[in-house]
Amino acid sequence: MFAVHLVSFWFTKLKEDQIKKVDRFLYHMRLSDDVLLDIKARFQAEMEKGLKKGTNPTAIVKMLPTHVRSTPDGSEKGDFLALDLGGSKFRVLNVKLSENGKQSVQIDSQLYPTPKDITQGSGTKLFEHVADCLVDFMETKKLKHKKLPLGAAFSFPCKQTKLEEGVLLSWTKSFKAKGVQGTDVVHSLQNAIKKHKDIDVDILALVNDTVGTMMACGYDDQYCEVGVIIGTGSNACYMEEMSNIDLVEGDEGRMCINTEWGAFGDDGLLEDIRTEFDKEIDSGSINPGVQLFEKMIGGLYLGELVRLILLKMAKRGLLFNGKVSTALLTKDKIETEHVAAMEKYKEGLSNTQRILKQLDLDPSEDDCIAVQHVCTIVSFRSANLCAAALAAILTRIRENRKLKRLRTTVGVDGTVYRIHPQYAKRLHKVVRRLEPNCDVRFLLSESGSGKGAAMVTAVAFRLQSQRKQMDEILALFKLTKQHLVDVKMKMMDELKNGLKKESHDSATVRMLPTYVCGTPDGTEEGKFLALDLGGTNFRVLLVKIRSGRRKYVNMYNKIFGIPLEIMQGTGEELFDHIVQCIADFLEYVGIKGAPLPLGFTFSFPCKQTGIDKGTLIGWSKGFKATDCEGEDIVDMLREAIKRRNEFDLDIVAVVNDTVGTMMTCAYEDPNCEIGLIVGTGTNVCYIEEMKNIEYIEEKEERMCINTEWGGFGDNGCLDDIRTNYDQQVDEGSLNSGKQRFEKMISGMYLGEIVRQILIELTKHGLLFRGQISERLRTKGIFESKFISMIESDRLALLQVRNILQQLGLESTCDDSIIVKEVCGTVSKRAAQLCSAGMAAIVDKIRENRGLHHLDITVGVDGTLYKLHPHFSRILQETVADLAPKCNVTFMLSEDGSGKGAALITAVAKRLHNKIQIDSQAKAQAKNMFIMLWKLKRVCHLFPRPLFRNMVQSLVLCHTDYCNDYSAALQEKRKLYSPHCRRLHELNIQFMLHIQRFLKIKEQGQWKVMGSPEEAKKYVQQLEQRERAPVGNE
Known part of the structure; x- marks a missing residue:
């Protein structure tokens, strides 16, 4: 061994x-x-x-x-x-x-x-x-x-x-x-x-x-x-x-x-x-x-x-x-x-x-x-x-x-x-x-x-x-330019139908009056409360506005969630929840006892009979609270405040979120006369000529119209471009058959359209190895934020796969490419349809004013517009193509529609005060006009011709101003405060002269009036004042 x-x-x-x-x-x-x-x-x-x-x-x-x-x-x-x-x-x-x-x-x-x-x-x-x-x-x-x-x-x-x-x-x-x-x-x-x-x-x-x-x-x-x-x-x-x-x-x-x-x-x-x-x-x-x-x-x-x-x-x-x-x-x-x-x-x-x-x-x-x-x-x-x-x-x-x-x-x-x-x-x-x-x-x-x-x-x-x-x-x-032109012309027809007295009640584009007749001019100031209800979140804001050279708007806000059981419960429960949120906010900012003016942004179709009166026509965006449709939502809010009995608020205005967005941007850009929302839902408002609004009588020159264009197509006029996927999404929604245009554009529905297409592609064996998972069958898994993320140019395909994995969808690289293309196609169509509607509105404004070319600004808000990587670009390019005679600038609303509600409240307060001032001046002018004519009739009694001529010149001067004022009333000009002020000043001067003349006459001192040259010079000054240009406001 x-x-x-x-x-x-x-x-x-x-x-x-x-x-x-x-x-x-x-x-x-x-x-x-x-x-x-x-x-x-x-x-x-x-x-x-x-x-x-x-x-x-x-x-x-x-x-x-x-x-x-x-x-x-x-x-x-x-x-x-x-x-x-x-x-x-x-x-x-x-x-x-x-x-x-x-x-x-x-x-x-x-x-x-x-x-x-x-x-x-x-x-x-x-x-x-x-x-x-x-x-x-x-x-x-x-x-x-x-x-x-x-x-x-x-x-x-x-x-x-x-x-x-x-x-x-x-x-x-x-x-x-x-x-x-x-x-x-x-x-x-x-x-x-x-x-x-x-x-x-x-x-x-x-x-x-x-x-x-x-x-x-x-x-x-x-x-x-x-x-x-x-x-x-x-x-x-x-x-x-x-x-x-x-x-x-x-x-x-x-x-x-x-x-x-x-x-x-x-x-x-x-x-x-x-x-x-x-x-x-x-x-x-x-x-x-x-x-x-x-x-x-x-x-x-x-x-x-x-x-x-x-x-x-x-x-x-x-x-x-x-x-x-x-x-x-x-x-x-x-x-x-x-x-x-x-x-x-x-x-x-x-x-x-x-x-x-x-x-x-x-x-x-x-x-x-x-x-x-x-x-x-x-x-x-x-x-x-x-x-x-x-x-x-x-x-x-x-x-x-x-x-x-x-x-x-x-x-x-x-x-x-x-x-x-x-x-x-x-x-x-x-x-x-x-x-x-x-x-x-x-x-x-x-x-x-x-x-x-x-x-x-x-x-x-x-x-x-x-x-x-x-x-x-x-x-x-995939829509051709001819498709989009057809959509634009159909939208134009529906806008006009909504304004006409005989077709207003049956119109699918409701064209609701907002009773907002002015935009901010920079003189608004004060503290205001604003509420913003329009989605799954509810916002309460305290807005401080300062005017002058250093004008600014400071906002303090808090966001509150609205549970599904509240959104789809009773109206009383919904408004009690809103008031509870207001109470929490007032306590949060420490102003619970102050009765501040309040503006309410309510992002659902309402029929308004005044700026502080709005009857709910119908819910959208997943809301289904009972006992609200057909009721005045301002009254419901006031009743909820009374039930709580803790504070009182002066509800000055109720507005749509679209109007709020327009007002927010108009504060920065006076050329902003259109508001657009493209988020959970979609809507547009714009400034319309009062002469075209046949179903109401109002003395103002223009008024903001809430189009409620989400209902465009509910009469079947868009059936030629609606797909079976759009129909499936509509049938599965809470308001089947309604808001069809909105369901082809807004973020609440785009994900569902994508999901329906993905199911169809999977059935054909083009996706997910032909296996339709239970997750893919689940409604609502594709939110608009995922579409925006998937379409991002900065996102690699592996990251797209990760997003799909988060959604419970196991995918290959090829699957990711297909999903990205589907998302891109659906969102592009949404942007193009939105563009066709916008092109109709800007062209209508241009035609209303008889202009060959229109420069206008659109205030925009909404998560789809803000977050989607391509939506805003496609919208701007397509509007420019469909409305070549309009130079349209899109301005992103940085502070949301809540700030707009506060600004509308501020504008409403300013206009209310202005109406009171103008009424007083008008009454003064009328009384003075009567008195002057009486003086003219007794003018020959005066002993000296020069003094009598001076009185007659003053009477003529006042007469011209009064005639001008009367003409302004007949033509329904918007503002006439400069005329009133000028006339008021002159009246005061004339009364002083009359008082002095009477005093001289009693003392018999006729020569105290001065030399003829002084009197002539005085009359010339009055004539120059008469010819001075009157400013328009």
């Missing part, structure tokens, strides 16, 4: 000595983790250069776009041909994908040789050989009668501008066919196939073998988004975010990038790790100076590397007793298969001895151990270098998606990876060590890149079919 242990120890010691000897000799081929991390960082930098437009022309790692934008999702089906050209053998395949959804794949293939005279002859001969093999295969398999699509896996670097095109950049892997470089290989192959009149084949896709590998594995594992080839040559591809690829237009989705990493180091970047053996390999190759990384990795070179090392060690007397055979001196005598055989775990040493003897060498046991370790070092270095570059790709994918941890699959193929007994294990271990934040699975491609080429073709077929179905569904939402 002791003897056995002694022999074992001696053999182990001998083996260690041989390994150390080789380690010392090949020290530079053993790479530490620090070196590999450095190589990883270098490769990351080279990838970035290859992707950028400015640095790509000089980049060594070319990062070629493949125009493969999608990986298999398992729904592919059909019958396809595939070619696999790129190595020592050429394969033709017939790939049949199941039509029953079970992802079964039937592959029938045949290998054909690619002799050296073909691979290094003329390009014409090469492609004719490929075409001949294809014809032979189709004839053997009895496929010549079928018209089949074909995908070609072409394992050489090509520049592609589309999937079915590829310009060869350079040959690799001992291929050197003449006249092909710089030409379209698809065109050359198609021409060669066309010479055979008995087959009908169309080439639909050209892919690299690496892409083919990724796609073949992607059919079995949807997480597969990286492909690696480690065979005759070496390369990798992966799915890159489109936003990072400068060479291709567009930033939506992903595209497979063919890295062509074999050229890594061609610029000298890897000189510090290249050995003398690598340089000798390169100089003896058919393409010296290029593909230097591949020459340290690929199977075409590993055996030759081993041979060169063994030759040098033998010459130095480290192997074979210094003897060298002719075979060892012969190039390519050791192949990758030999290296793999020598490294086998159990029979490795015996295989080594056999292979060395085939090389006419007489190896000792020491020699076999040393040679086996040489093979280990060479293949291990290959795996290490491959792992460093692959780790760089995985890190990039993870960082692109801003993930702490990435789960992914790498599809792998190639003879080195397949046949070498230790290579795969070493590669996996080093990759996981260099990129510890990735959970990576390695999947061997069972059918090679030929199956992948067929998969690319199948995916292209699937996407083409999906695109057609998508276009048919989304075409229903």
Whole structure:
């Protein structure tokens, strides 16, 4: 027993000595983790250069776009041909994908040789050989009668501008066919196939073998988004975010990038790790100076590397007793298969001895151990270098998606990876060590890149079919300019119907008077309370307004929620809840005892008979409180305040949120005469001429009209553009058949329209692998905020997938693209319809005023307008297109409609005070007018002519002013306070003169009046005052 242990120890010691000897000799081929991390960082930098437009022309790692934008999702089906050209053998395949959804794949293939005279002859001969093999295969398999699509896996670097095109950049892997470089290989192959009149084949896709590998594995594992080839040559591809690829237009989705990493180091970047053996390999190759990384990795070179090392060690007397055979001196005598055989775990040493003897060498046991370790070092270095570059790709994918941890699959193929007994294990271990934040699975491609080429073709077929179905569904939402012009004209007709006395009651666009007849002029001031009710939240505000040069508006507000049971309970419960919120707010700001004027923004259709009287016509936006419709909501609020009996408020005005928005913006821009809300609901108000409002009598010149345009189309006038998805949303709403225009625009309904479309697409198998989840069936999961987030230009597709995941929808990258397109289509239609309605309103205002061109501002509020990334832009562009004679400025309301309610209250108070002042002045003027005429009749009694003339001039002056005042009354001019003030001042002066005259007469002092010149001068001053221009307000 002791003897056995002694022999074992001696053999182990001998083996260690041989390994150390080789380690010392090949020290530079053993790479530490620090070196590999450095190589990883270098490769990351080279990838970035290859992707950028400015640095790509000089980049060594070319990062070629493949125009493969999608990986298999398992729904592919059909019958396809595939070619696999790129190595020592050429394969033709017939790939049949199941039509029953079970992802079964039937592959029938045949290998054909690619002799050296073909691979290094003329390009014409090469492609004719490929075409001949294809014809032979189709004839053997009895496929010549079928018209089949074909995908070609072409394992050489090509520049592609589309999937079915590829310009060869350079040959690799001992291929050197003449006249092909710089030409379209698809065109050359198609021409060669066309010479055979008995087959009908169309080439639909050209892919690299690496892409083919990724796609073949992607059919079995949807997480597969990286492909690696480690065979005759070496390369990798992966799915890159489109936003990072400068060479291709567009930033939506992903595209497979063919890295062509074999050229890594061609610029000298890897000189510090290249050995003398690598340089000798390169100089003896058919393409010296290029593909230097591949020459340290690929199977075409590993055996030759081993041979060169063994030759040098033998010459130095480290192997074979210094003897060298002719075979060892012969190039390519050791192949990758030999290296793999020598490294086998159990029979490795015996295989080594056999292979060395085939090389006419007489190896000792020491020699076999040393040679086996040489093979280990060479293949291990290959795996290490491959792992460093692959780790760089995985890190990039993870960082692109801003993930702490990435789960992914790498599809792998190639003879080195397949046949070498230790290579795969070493590669996996080093990759996981260099990129510890990735959970990576390695999947061997069972059918090679030929199956992948067929998969690319199948995916292209699937996407083409999906695109057609998508276009048919989304075409229903795409409106032409003529559609929008028609909507504009219909809106114009409905606006006029709502204003006419005979059609007002039956009009769908209600055109409700607001009794708001003025906009802020900057003189408003004071403290006001405001309430804002219009959605799921209720706001109470304290607004402080200061006038003058330093005018400002300060607001203090608090938001209160309205539970669903209150929204859909009784009216008494709703208004008691509102009053409770007011009480909490008054206590919060410390003004519970102050009876402040209050404005109430009530964002539901009301019929108003005064500025503080509003009868609710009907609820919307999810409200359904009972005993409210047909009631005056101001009275209901006052009664609720009385029931609480804690405070009293002066309710001055009730307004729609749209009117509040207009007033808020009008405070900043006097040109603002339109208010627009596009949020939970949608509505518009605008300043209309009183002469056009037939159903009310009012002395004012203009009045703000609350259109309530959400009901536009309730009479069926929009049925030609309503879709079945709109009908489904309408039928599922609380107010079916009403507010149809609003249901095509507002945020409360857009998400539901999107959800209905997604269900339809899923039924057609275009989304979520055809599986309609319970979550997708759930009403209300798509809120408008999610649509805004999904459509954001700054959001990568992975983030879109995360949003869908939050909604309980498991999606692929392709699903995310489709969902984003659906959201974009629905929201664009909403913006366009809103634009058509707005164009009708601005054109109506322009026509009302008889203007050729109108400059006007629209005050806008609402979450959809504020948060959606494209809504405001589409709205502005479309309005400009539909109303070219109007220059419309959209002004965002920063402080909401609550501030507007306070401003309306302030304006109402100002106008009320002004009416009182004007009434007093009017009465004074009337009395003075009567008195003057009486004076004129007794004027001849005055003894002095000059004084009598002065009195008559004063009478005439007053008469002109009174006539002017009377004319103003008849013409219903808006404001006449300057006339009243001027007349009032003159009256006072005249009365003083009369009093003085009477006093003089009693004393008999007629000459005290002064000289005639003084009297004449006085009359001239009165005449100048008479001719002075009267300001209009």
